[in-house]
Amino acid sequence: MALMLKGARLIDPQVGLDEVADILIRDGVIVEIGHDLEMPKGVERDLSGKIITPGLVDIHVHFRDPGFEEKEDIISGSRAAAHGGFTAVCPMPNTKPVIDNAVGVEYVKSRAKDAKCRIILCGACTKDLAGQVLSDMGDMHASGVKAFSDDGRGIQDAGMMRRVMEYASQFDAPIMLHCQDDSLVGDGQVNEGAASTRLGMIGWPAVGEEAEIERDILLCRLTGAPIHIQHITTARGLDMVRAAKAEGLPVTCEVTPHHLFLTEDDITDQYQTSLKVNPPLRTADDAVALVEGVVDGTIDAIVTDHAPHTDWEKDRPFEQAPFGMVGLETSVGLVLTKLVDTGIIDYARMIELMAVAPREILGLEPVKLEAGSVADLTVIDPDVSWTVSRDDFYSKSGNSGFLGWSLKGRASDVYVGGYSTMEEGVVVD
Numbered sequence: 001m002a003l004m005l006k007g008a009r010l011i012d013p014q015v016g017l018d019e020v021a022d023i024l025i026r027d028g029v030i031v032e033i034g035h036d037l038e039m040p041k042g043v044e045r046d047l048s049g050k051i052i053t054p055g056l057v058d059i060h061v062h063f064r065d066p067g068f069e070e071k072e073d074i075i076s077g078s079r080a081a082a083h084g085g086f087t088a089v090c091p092m093p094n095t096k097p098v099i100d101n102a103v104g105v106e107y108v109k110s111r112a113k114d115a116k117c118r119i120i121l122c123g124a125c126t127k128d129l130a131g132q133v134l135s136d137m138g139d140m141h142a143s144g145v146k147a148f149s150d151d152g153r154g155i156q157d158a159g160m161m162r163r164v165m166e167y168a169s170q171f172d173a174p175i176m177l178h179c180q181d182d183s184l185v186g187d188g189q190v191n192e193g194a195a196s197t198r199l200g201m202i203g204w205p206a207v208g209e210e211a212e213i214e215r216d217i218l219l220c221r222l223t224g225a226p227i228h229i230q231h232i233t234t235a236r237g238l239d240m241v242r243a244a245k246a247e248g249l250p251v252t253c254e255v256t257p258h259h260l261f262l263t264e265d266d267i268t269d270q271y272q273t274s275l276k277v278n279p280p281l282r283t284a285d286d287a288v289a290l291v292e293g294v295v296d297g298t299i300d301a302i303v304t305d306h307a308p309h310t311d312w313e314k315d316r317p318f319e320q321a322p323f324g325m326v327g328l329e330t331s332v333g334l335v336l337t338k339l340v341d342t343g344i345i346d347y348a349r350m351i352e353l354m355a356v357a358p359r360e361i362l363g364l365e366p367v368k369l370e371a372g373s374v375a376d377l378t379v380i381d382p383d384v385s386w387t388v389s390r391d392d393f394y395s396k397s398g399n400s401g402f403l404g405w406s407l408k409g410r411a412s413d414v415y416v417g418g419y420s421t422m423e424e425g426v427v428v429d
């Protein structure tokens with residue numbers, strides 16, 4: 001059956017498109033884009049006033065499945081993703097058990113069949129994320145893994161990191177790196193400096209991240225393996241990536257909305273545990289540098305690091321609460337409000353950061369607004385004003401640092417392979 005999406009503004013920098021037109025979809029594929037298209041038998045939706053983009057992709061989320069399903073599971077996480085406007089996400093393998101072999105990958109695949117978005121498979125670099133023994137990378141790659149990551153932990157041993165890179169370079173899959181030198185970070189809670197002094201908490205120094213970024217860029221130069229720096233947070237770390245890119249090394253990086261739009265200054269007392277994230281919120285100067293990186297292309301992708309935790313875990317003093325905040329259902333609204341509406345970036349750049357580059361980094365087929373492309377589409381309502389409330393979340397968890405924020409614009413509808421997963425703000429069951 002055919003589906004006609006009428007009257008939206010279609011934006012896709014990949015094909016130089018920015019105009020109001022209709023999209024005709026059949027069997028999950030875009031068959032025609034044009035003006036006043038004839039409607040064959042099927043469903044027609046009037047989307048005038050809305051914007052359609054290639055489906056948004058978040059390549060860094062935590063769905064806690066298997067092992068911690070009380071926080072989130074693949075189905076609830078995928079519903080949160082659809083509600084946030086995403087057509088595909090890449091859940092990290094720091095589950096229990098860790099996804100470090102093909103059996104784990106097959107489990108995720110079996111759960112993903114019922115998900116509301118595409119699930120991109122990611123396997124661990126080392127067994128149990130322990131940094132000691134290589135994971136079953138070959139088997140996992142044969143099972144469909146698109147990337148490897150020990151996210152949640154840095155790989156401490158430089159020799160092991162080198163072996164991971166050398167081994168992984170035989171597969172067409174990047175290594176996604178959580179850069180954290182434990183000997184420098186220790187039990188760090190908040191950014192080391194003004195925040196740790198003011199709050200009387202153990203500091204998490206910028207160099208604890210930067211030392212591993214620099215080491216991993218050196219090892220990338222040595223091995224030639226493509227690396228992707230996850231959730232970058234400091235101005236100096238960004239300069240290292242900038243220099244590596246200028247040299248032509250296969251290095252990409254990502255940033256989260258919380259590191260762009262929140263700083264260490266937002267943490268005013270030890271009960272704001274939703275602001276406890278890893279890496280920590282940094283200085284206002286770092287946040288300014290990160291926005292510059294988004295604008296100048298040093299930062300390739302915006303990701304959420306959606307990290308759900310239960311209330312009882314977060315309702316504890318800062319030092320005892322786990323790191324992480326949910327992000328899937330606020331990311332689009334935040335980027336629209338803080339970056340697009342302010343004129344810092346345009347829609348085309350937002351689409352590069354949230355749809356085009358994420359697919360490129362993981363070597364996925366591009367999705368374009370043109371005939372022949374798979375119909376993974378995000379529909380944005382740019383004018384709606386809304387307030388972030390956990391009552392609206394589809395996620396099982398509510399540990400957002402943005403509760404109560406007033407935002408303008410959000411995703412209203414999502415199509416995955418031509419099927420709608422969200423309609424007018426409501427996830428389709």
Ligand code: DOR
Binds near residue numbers: 278
């Ligand atoms: O804040 C974080 N939470 N950062 C990470 O790297 C891991 C994540 C988690 O798994 O909760």
Ligand code: ZN
Binds near residue numbers: 151152178230279
């Ligand atoms: Zn991480």
